[in-house]
Amino acid sequence: xxxxxxxxxxxxxxxxxxxxxxxxxxxxxxxxxxxxxxxxxxxxxxxxxxxxxxxxxxxxxxxxxxxxxxxxxxxxxxxxxxxxxxxxxxxxxxxxxxxxxxxxxxxxxxxxxxxxxxxxxxxxxxxxxxxxxxxxxxxxxxxxxxxxxxxxxxxxxxxxxxxxxxxxxxxxxxxxxxxxxxxxxxxxxxxxxxxxxxxxxxxxxxxxxxxxxxxxxxxxxxxxxxxxxxxxxxxxxxxxxxxxxxxxxxxxxxxxxxxxxxxxxxxxxxxxxxxxxxxxxxxxxxxxxxxxxxxxxxxxxxxxxxxxxxxxxxxxxxxxxxxxxxxxxxxxxxxxxxxxxxxxxxxxxxxxxxxxxxxxxxxxxxxxxxxxxxxxxxxxxxxxxxxxxxxxxxxxxxxxxxxxxxxxxxxxxxxxxxxx
Amino acid sequence: xxxxxxxxxxxxxxxxxxxxxxxxxxxxxxxxxxxxxxxxxxxxxxxxxxxxxxxxxxxxxxxxxxxxxxxxxxxxxxxxxxxxxxxxxxxxxxxxxxxxxxxxxxxxxxxxxxxxxxxxxxxxxxxxxxxxxxxxxxxxxxxxxxxxxxxxxxxxxxxxxxxxxxxxxxxxxxxxxxxxxxxxxxxxxxxxxxxxxxxxxxxxxxxxxxxxxxxxxxxxxxxxxxxxxxxxxxxxxxxxxxxxxxxxxxxxxxxxxxxxxxxxxxxxxxxxxxxxxxxxxxxxxxxxxxxxxxxxxxxxxxxxxxxx
Numbered sequence: 001x002x003x004x005x006x007x008x009x010x011x012x013x014x015x016x017x018x019x020x021x022x023x024x025x026x027x028x029x030x031x032x033x034x035x036x037x038x039x040x041x042x043x044x045x046x047x048x049x050x051x052x053x054x055x056x057x058x059x060x061x062x063x064x065x066x067x068x069x070x071x072x073x074x075x076x077x078x079x080x081x082x083x084x085x086x087x088x089x090x091x092x093x094x095x096x097x098x099x100x101x102x103x104x105x106x107x108x109x110x111x112x113x114x115x116x117x118x119x120x121x122x123x124x125x126x127x128x129x130x131x132x133x134x135x136x137x138x139x140x141x142x143x144x145x146x147x148x149x150x151x152x153x154x155x156x157x158x159x160x161x162x163x164x165x166x167x168x169x170x171x172x173x174x175x176x177x178x179x180x181x182x183x184x185x186x187x188x189x190x191x192x193x194x195x196x197x198x199x200x201x202x203x204x205x206x207x208x209x210x211x212x213x214x215x216x217x218x219x220x221x222x223x224x225x226x227x228x229x230x231x232x233x234x235x236x237x238x239x240x241x242x243x244x245x246x247x248x249x250x251x252x253x254x255x256x257x258x259x260x261x262x263x264x265x266x267x268x269x270x271x272x273x274x275x276x277x278x279x280x281x282x283x284x285x286x287x288x289x290x291x292x293x294x295x296x297x298x299x300x301x302x303x304x305x306x307x308x309x310x311x312x313x314x315x316x317x318x319x320x321x322x323x324x325x326x327x328x329x330x331x332x333x334x335x336x337x338x339x340x341x342x343x344x345x346x347x348x349x350x351x352x353x354x355x356x357x358x359x360x361x362x363x364x365x366x367x368x369x370x371x372x373x374x375x376x377x378x379x380x381x382x383x384x385x386x387x388x389x390x391x392x393x394x395x396x397x398x399x400x401x402x403x404x405x406x407x408x409x410x411x412x413x414x415x416x417x418x419x420x
Numbered sequence: 421x422x423x424x425x426x427x428x429x430x431x432x433x434x435x436x437x438x439x440x441x442x443x444x445x446x447x448x449x450x451x452x453x454x455x456x457x458x459x460x461x462x463x464x465x466x467x468x469x470x471x472x473x474x475x476x477x478x479x480x481x482x483x484x485x486x487x488x489x490x491x492x493x494x495x496x497x498x499x500x501x502x503x504x505x506x507x508x509x510x511x512x513x514x515x516x517x518x519x520x521x522x523x524x525x526x527x528x529x530x531x532x533x534x535x536x537x538x539x540x541x542x543x544x545x546x547x548x549x550x551x552x553x554x555x556x557x558x559x560x561x562x563x564x565x566x567x568x569x570x571x572x573x574x575x576x577x578x579x580x581x582x583x584x585x586x587x588x589x590x591x592x593x594x595x596x597x598x599x600x601x602x603x604x605x606x607x608x609x610x611x612x613x614x615x616x617x618x619x620x621x622x623x624x625x626x627x628x629x630x631x632x633x634x635x636x637x638x639x640x641x642x643x644x645x646x647x648x649x650x651x652x653x654x655x656x657x658x659x660x661x662x663x664x665x666x667x668x669x670x671x672x673x674x675x676x677x678x679x680x681x682x683x684x685x686x687x688x689x690x691x692x693x694x695x696x697x698x699x700x701x702x703x704x705x706x707x708x709x710x711x712x713x714x715x716x717x718x719x720x721x722x723x724x725x726x727x728x
Contacts, residue, residue: 079691081429103694107477185580188564195585198672249563249583251675252591257562264562290680390672390692398676 034320036065040081041095042074043344044275058329066324075198078389085109085314090144092317096144098133098308099389102382105143106137106420108298111313112141116324122332125350127372133308136380137220144310145327148346150273151306151371152206155280157182157268158290160296163343167291172211175269175295179245182268191245191272193261194236196400197254201392202305203271207236209303209376210296215417216379222418225410234406237399251400270381275346277364291367302346306375309346347372383417391416466707469700476694499702501639501677502685506706509599509681510661516600517660518653521607526637528608529615539612539646546605554669557598561585585671595670595679599660607652614648615641647720654717658710660711682706 043051051069059066070091071322072080078100084090086106096104103108117123126146134144150214154175156168161183169175179191195203205215211232217223240246247253247261259276261267263283271294281289311327314322329335333350340348341358346352347368359365378384395409438718470489474482493499528539545553560567563583572578584594618641664683667673673680673688682702690699 048465082476082691082694086476103477109477188581197674247563247583249586250583252583252586255552261564264564386693390688393672394674394676397674401676403588403676 001267011237024409034062034064035064035319037067037319037322037326038091039069039093039095039323039326040072040077040091041069042077044073044074045343046071046073050304050338050344050345054335054338056328057335058326059306062325062329064284064337065325067326078311078385079236083266085316088316090316092319092323093313095147096310096312098144098310098377098380100385101144102135102155102380103293103385104312105380106382109315110143111315111317111320112143113145113313113324114141116328117145120328122328122350125333125352126331127137127349127351127354130308130349133306133377134310134312136377141377144308145300145331146308146310147310147331147336148344149306149308149349149372150275150346151368151375152203152271152273152294152304153367153371154269154271154292154294155262155276156290156292157262157284157288159264159288160268161290168290169295170292171267171295172297176239176245179239179269180243183245188247188266190247190267192239193253193258193267194240194246194250195253195255195258196251196393196396197257198238198393199255200253200396201388202307204307204392205376205378206271207296208232209305210294211235212297212301212303214376220379222381224417225407225414230406230410231412233399237396237406240400250363251397273346274364274368275344277362278343278345293367302303302371302374303338304371304375306372306377308349308377309332378416381417383419387413387416423500463707466700466704467699471701471705472697473564473695474697476690476696479696480488482697485697489698491700492698493705494534498677498680499682499685500626502680502682505679506661506681506683508592509596512593512596513599513603513660513709514653514656516596517603517607517656518649520600520604521611522649524604524608525611525615526641531675542603545602546609548602550602550665551669553598553602554666557594557601557666558585561594561630586675588675591675591678595667598666599663602666603656603660606656610652611645614645618644638669650720651717654713654720658717661710661713662706 041051051071055067055069077095081090081094081100085104101110107379117131127209130146130149131142132138132144133149134142136143154169156178158168161168161178164178164181166178166181167174169178175192183189183191194200194340208215213224213226213229213232215222215224223229240250243389247266249257253261255272258270259272259279262270263280277291293302296302311330313323313327317323330339331349333353335351338349340346340353347365348359353359353370359369362372377389378388395404395412398404399406401410471484471486472482473485473489524542528535528542532538548556559565561569561584563569563581563586566584568584569578569582572582584590621638622644623636626640631639662683664681664687667679667681667684668687671679673684683706686699686702686706688699689702690696693699
């Protein structure tokens with residue numbers, strides 16, 4: 001071994017250098033580590049490869065950010081989000097429903113997005129009135145980024161209607177007449193798949209507003225128990241109770257049951273949205289399934305309900321800039337198109353996409369977009385979360401069973417909505 | 421080490437006892453800390469929540485309201501419906517599980533071909549997840565596609581679809597049926613273990629004395645199985661009373677409030693209304709009632725141990 005004085009002299013210097021490299025290296029790697037954004041969402045079909053592909057696309061094209069998603073079923077989403085936020089351990093950003101906006105904004109849990117939106121280049125392509133789905137009042141701050149929305153329409157069995165010589169219903173009267181005509185309990189056939197179980201409040205609200213009832217008036221006062229609303233609600237309850245055009249299981253039927261009954265040839269009509277159009281046409285064939293806007297009491301005043309699944313950022317997040325990059329990217333044209341065309345597909349919120357032939361030539365999308373012009377959403381009241389998550393179902397079931405009146409049902413909903 | 425041991429031996433007995441006690445406390449400390457953290461803290465927190473008006477998303481802002489949330493629950497008619505239905509649910513489910521579990525245990529105690537296999541199979545309901553059991557029964561009872569309605573229709577007992585879970589009179593019994601099915605194997609296994617501990621010569625003595633099968637069951641099996649029956653019943657009572665998984669998935673407490681039970685009522689208050697204080701007040705009341713069951717259980721356990 002050579003042990004020259006030069007080598008002996010340089011040895012401490014090499015050791016020092018090595019030590020410095022060891023000490024500095026982690027700092028360098030930390031500086032280059034991407035910002036991690038935790039993102040929670042639900043997927044109607046968790047096996048859909050669209051979402052993992054979309055995340056990969058984002059992470060590959062944004063080296064400074066790494067999005068870590070967590071998929072949670074919609075049924076448990078609200079509970080889990082509420083618990084996590086209360087414990088101070090929520091995600092940076094999350095998929096979100098307009099139902100929950102009021103209670104989360106009241107609790108100060110959401111980051112106002114208006115300053116971010118003002119600087120975002122894509123803002124003018126978003127269908128203008130859809131920004132309101134993320135606001136508490138039309139002039140207030142934006143808390144939810146519009147992403148995927150739906151409007152409720154009516155599916156009907158085209159083949160059954162043709163056989164019976166019926167036209168698809170446009171008004172309440174035509175709807176009831178057709179439903180009665182196509183009801184035959186002896187053969188287990190019913191005119192309308194009424195959803196009294198979980199999630200039925202959206203279908204109900206579609207018929208309520210189509211009948212001329214409103215949840216709140218122009219000033220934001222709760223008017224869900226007005227005489228008009230009580231009458232429309234009674235009409236809806238009577239579809240089951242006196243007209244008997246809904247299956248006996250209607251009080252407890254949730255999505256799986258109303259979809260199953262329509263697909264299985266038990267019901268002639270049911271109200272839903274584009275999210276089920278592929279399932280229904282795959283099962284029954286495109287020629288057997290028709291779609292029309294929700295029938296209305298007065299054709300001069302059409303209305304239906306719309307609901308938005310958007311994205312929010314939590315006020316407590318430490319990675320807001322990165323979270324915003326991701327949340328706004330989801331609403332950009334390409335990501336939006338991929339999502340809307342997937343099995344989760346709902347209506348894209350971008351004007352440029354809505355006008356494209358692939359959406360306009362699809363009767364289910366087109367009907368939904370046509371309805372969007374006059375669709376009404378749940379108001380941004382804190383009580384909407386409770387009403388939509390539990391109270392509506394309990395009261396509607398009691399009303400369908402004749403245990404409470406239409407007025408009693410709506411009085412309790414009004415109290416819950418008006419409470420602070 | 422050796423010096424320590426010598427030192428301990430040389431110390432006067434009182435001082436040794438003191439240091440032994442100190443060591444004992446030291447060794448118990450981790451277990452105590454765990455119990456305090458996992459049981460005492462949540463319990464005290466629940467008591468605190470029940471006397472404060474506090475909302476789930478705003479835990480930071482709590483107002484002391486004393487017993488107001490307890491009184492509010494008593495003023496709600498739905499609470500009393502839930503109480504009544506919790507009693508029906510608990511007594512019905514535990515009672516039926518005991519009877520069917522006893523039948524199962526007696527059957528599985530008989531020697532027959534493939535007994536080990538059937539003992540394993542019998543455990544499947546107990547080993548299945550509650551959500552799975554709920555979904556399975558949901559479809560078995562489905563008015564259009566359900567097996568039950570199909571069988572009844574083929575037998576000519578049913579002419580139109582009957583919605584078991586949409587009808588207030590049948591919804592609670594239907595969910596109870598699912599719970600009975602799920603929990604019976606637990607009783608069967610516990611009772612089977614008890615049966616196997618009964619010496620065969622007692623049955624032989626009963627036979628020699630001219631006793632028939634019923635007499636053997638009445639005067640040998642039942643008295644010797646009594647401790648197992650009592651303890652298993654008490655345990656199941658506590659579990660079943662606050663078990664809400666099946667009800668939550670199958671009916672969500674409905675139709676209306678037809679299957680609403682106290683734990684479900686508390687859950688709705690805390691997680692749907694976000695009034696966690698009100699939810700805690702309801703949960704505390706259930707806890708107090710079940711604490712009574714715990715006391716009975718402990719006394720039973722004490723008497724069983726004394727008998728042994």
